[in-house]
Amino acid sequence: MATPKVEFRAWMAEVQTRVERSLERALPAAGQPPKRLHEAMRYAVLGGGKRVRPLLAFAAGEFTRAAPERLDAVACALEFLHGYSLVHDDLPCMDNDVLRRGKPTVHVEFDEATALLAGDSLQSLAFEALASSRLADDPAVQVEMLHRFAVASGTRGMAGGQAIDLAAVGKPLTVPELEYMHILKTGALIRAAVVLGARCGEPLGALEFDRLDRYAKCVGLAFQVVDDVLDAEAPTATLGKTAGKDAAQGKPTYVSALGLGRARELARQLRGDAHAALEGFGARAERLGDLADFIVTREF
Amino acid sequence: MATPKVEFRAWMAEVQTRVERSLERALPAAGQPPKRLHEAMRYAVLGGGKRVRPLLAFAAGEFTRAAPERLDAVACALEFLHGYSLVHDDLPCMDNDVLRRGKPTVHVEFDEATALLAGDSLQSLAFEALASSRLADDPAVQVEMLHRFAVASGTRGMAGGQAIDLAAVGKPLTVPELEYMHILKTGALIRAAVVLGARCGEPLGALEFDRLDRYAKCVGLAFQVVDDVLDAEAPTATLGKTAGKDAAQGKPTYVSALGLGRARELARQLRGDAHAALEGFGARAERLGDLADFIVTREF
Numbered sequence: 132m133a134t135p136k137v138e139f140r141a142w143m144a145e146v147q148t149r150v151e152r153s154l155e156r157a158l159p160a161a162g163q164p165p166k167r168l169h170e171a172m173r174y175a176v177l178g179g180g181k182r183v184r185p186l187l188a189f190a191a192g193e194f195t196r197a198a199p200e201r202l203d204a205v206a207c208a209l210e211f212l213h214g215y216s217l218v219h220d221d222l223p224c225m226d227n228d229v230l231r232r233g234k235p236t237v238h239v240e241f242d243e244a245t246a247l248l249a250g251d252s253l254q255s256l257a258f259e260a261l262a263s264s265r266l267a268d269d270p271a272v273q274v275e276m277l278h279r280f281a282v283a284s285g286t287r288g289m290a291g292g293q294a295i296d297l298a299a300v301g302k303p304l305t306v307p308e309l310e311y312m313h314i315l316k317t318g319a320l321i322r323a324a325v326v327l328g329a330r331c332g333e334p335l336g337a338l339e340f341d342r343l344d345r346y347a348k349c350v351g352l353a354f355q356v357v358d359d360v361l362d363a364e365a366p367t368a369t370l371g372k373t374a375g376k377d378a379a380q381g382k383p384t385y386v387s388a389l390g391l392g393r394a395r396e397l398a399r400q401l402r403g404d405a406h407a408a409l410e411g412f413g414a415r416a417e418r419l420g421d422l423a424d425f426i427v428t429r430e431f
Numbered sequence: 432m433a434t435p436k437v438e439f440r441a442w443m444a445e446v447q448t449r450v451e452r453s454l455e456r457a458l459p460a461a462g463q464p465p466k467r468l469h470e471a472m473r474y475a476v477l478g479g480g481k482r483v484r485p486l487l488a489f490a491a492g493e494f495t496r497a498a499p500e501r502l503d504a505v506a507c508a509l510e511f512l513h514g515y516s517l518v519h520d521d522l523p524c525m526d527n528d529v530l531r532r533g534k535p536t537v538h539v540e541f542d543e544a545t546a547l548l549a550g551d552s553l554q555s556l557a558f559e560a561l562a563s564s565r566l567a568d569d570p571a572v573q574v575e576m577l578h579r580f581a582v583a584s585g586t587r588g589m590a591g592g593q594a595i596d597l598a599a600v601g602k603p604l605t606v607p608e609l610e611y612m613h614i615l616k617t618g619a620l621i622r623a624a625v626v627l628g629a630r631c632g633e634p635l636g637a638l639e640f641d642r643l644d645r646y647a648k649c650v651g652l653a654f655q656v657v658d659d660v661l662d663a664e665a666p667t668a669t670l671g672k673t674a675g676k677d678a679a680q681g682k683p684t685y686v687s688a689l690g691l692g693r694a695r696e697l698a699r700q701l702r703g704d705a706h707a708a709l710e711g712f713g714a715r716a717e718r719l720g721d722l723a724d725f726i727v728t729r730e731f
Contacts, residue, residue, distance in 0.1 A: 244524045277562040286555075
């Protein structure tokens with residue numbers, strides 16, 4: 132019989148395959164004009180990435196017994212938004228990066244104007260995915276989901292975090308400042324992944340919701356700490372993006388702020404906090420727990 | 432007693448003032464971090480522009496007796512999306528323009544990275560505005576409104592039109608090709624303005640809806656034709672943006688495709704078509720008719 136770990140890996144692979152298919156379907160066809168723009172959007176989104184945010188949405192959806200078709204839409208929205216942020220962050224006026232997921236970045240493969248428009252269009256498409264079909268029994272809940280997603284995208288979320296990140300280049304940040312930046316830059320969308328996935332299913336009590344949200348906060352931060360550790364440790368070939376880049380650009384990271392050992396210790400601690408938030412939830416929170424483990428122990 | 436024209440101008444000024452206040456409130460405060468990003472967003476949106484899309488939404492809202500508070504939210508969404516498109520279109524990798532609404536463009540006044548993020552954040556904020564409060568009696572209608580807005584923003588709308596525009600530089604387009612580009616680039620959002628404004632109020636019959644949509648298509652196209660005429664005729668000081676730029680950049684325009692006389696004639700014809708679409712609607716469509724006149728006869 133398969134150990135739980137093997138069973139979890141199989142679930143993960145299944146969700147990843149399912150998400151890839153949904154993305155493929157939800158993206159405009161490459162042959163449809165404006166072709167170059169559509170090609171760039173598909174290039175940015177398809178065939179790469181761990182799909183961590185969709186995995187979190189599916190795990191949270193299992194928790195509330197959500198219909199998988201609804202989770203497909205949420206997964207697409209999350210990956211479109213995440214994909215847009217990568218395309219724009221890689222642009223010359225931002226991080227100026229040439230390698231992403233082991234391939235040339237969009238502005239290198241296409242051109243800057245196309246990369247700009249592809250990112251813009253992926254953001255629109257993310258909202259379109261969330262508004263194309265019924266995602267909650269009560270449409271008012273769906274409006275709330277769209278609102279939460281918009282907030283997680285904007286200056287109180289992802290874009291705000293990126294602005295703080297840009298302003299921080301070359302400046303030492305304190306650990307609380309660093310944490311604040313990451314809570315916005317990656318944390319907001321990871322929390323949205325968990326909350327939106329859960330909202331597709333049965334209604335949650337306020338207490339359950341708070342604990343799920345606490346889990347999401349811990350996982351979001353752990354994800355970033357591990358990212359910093361991997362950036363400092365792993366070779367470029369394994370990462371699929373330029374390794375050691377943050378340090379080279381003088382960007383504050385958990386490793387530069389805490390050192391490698393304490394950064395690893397923090398990741399372990401956040402993993403423990405994530406599990407604590409799920410305590411007593413039983414089998415239906417198992418995937419969420421497994422995902423916390425995966426996020427902290429991943430090697431790429 | 433005031434003539435209708437004077438009365439219409441007063442209504443327009445009132446809506447414009449009201450919209451400015453709503454935008455002011457809905458934008459993040461400049462003093463709130465990330466400050467530079469918030470300043471750039473406010474710079475991009477406040478204190479300029481004719482607010483044509485909000486005016487259309489308010490006029491359509493009068494047609495369906497919509498609550499003004501709902502129209503405020505729609506107006507903000509429209510101006511945030513429009514503002515984002517201007518900021519990104521002006522970037523060096525796109526139209527590379529330095530003047531907009533009589534002021535330096537955002538990337539000139541701030542920097543490219545901030546302009547990129549400000550545009551990105553304005554797009555998120557547009558969706559946030561549409562999802563922050565109840566905009567229709569039936570929340571399912573609001574989800575539909577969000578869907579329509581997302582489609583109007585993406586590759587089947589504004590961003591798609593911009594991609595076609597970029598690809599067309601230096602190539603002569605036929606009038607149907609030019610029309611197709613503008614239907615996407617500016618037409619989609621103008622149609623969304625009318626439809627979203629109307630959707631905030633009493634439900635429309637299918638026939639009424641189709642005629643309102645036809646009105647919006649004519650007005651959207653007329654707006655662009657007049658833009659091209661003004662770009663060819665008016666001095667930079669009047670326009671508040673670089674005049675004659677389209678021709679200088681080898682961009683196809685209605686003036687380059689038809690000549691000035693026939694472009695003016697087309698605008699007049701579209702104005703007639705817009706009025707025809709409203710026929711029999713009576714007094715509650717008066718603002719929409721007046722706006723069609725304003726859009727065609729404007730001088731800036």
